[in-house]
Amino acid sequence: MVGGSAIRGSRVGAGPMGEAERGDAAPRLYVSYFCSNGHETRPAFAADAQVPEQWDCPRCGLPANLDSENPPPPPKITPYKTHLAYVKERRSDAEAAAILTEALEQLRARRAAGEVIY
The missing domain is CATH 1.20.5 (Single alpha-helices involved in coiled-coils or other helix-helix interfaces)
Known part of the structure; x- marks a missing residue:
């Protein structure tokens, strides 16, 4: 018997091949944030969402804002007091x-x- 499996090359629970059944993705807006170390971060937001003024840089953890010429300064770290x-x-x-x-x-x-x- 020459046989084969009709589902060869796929896994259990896999969806249909080709277009996704879920429909089109929501429109997105990519916004650039800049930190004082010169990193640029581009998170995606929904097109109708309100974009925050500041965002934490995923590379260094410093605050980042929308202005590439004037990024926010690093926060002051207060020393431990006894x-x-x-x-x-x-x-x-x-x-x-x-x-x-x-x-x-x-x-x-x-x-x-x-x-x-x-």
């Missing part, structure tokens, strides 16, 4: 000295009364 740095921002050295003096007087009074032993 708890002590935040305290020093809120209080002056004179205020800190006054608070320390008050705390030491309270501690010495508690030690004199026998509340704190060490």
Whole structure:
């Protein structure tokens, strides 16, 4: 028996050969965004969609906008601050000295009364 499979060369669940049954694709609009590293990104949007002013560059992660001559600057990265740095921002050295003096007087009074032993 000379036989063959009528579905040779296709896979299970494959659609018909030729034109897609889903119809035509929606009209698209390709917009160019530029980052400060000189990368150009062209995402596709629906033709009737509102295009955002900024887009993140997929290569470097920096913000990109529509103006190739003036791309947005990279965001400023603030360094990590310790708890002590935040305290020093809120209080002056004179205020800190006054608070320390008050705390030491309270501690010495508690030690004199026998509340704190060490």
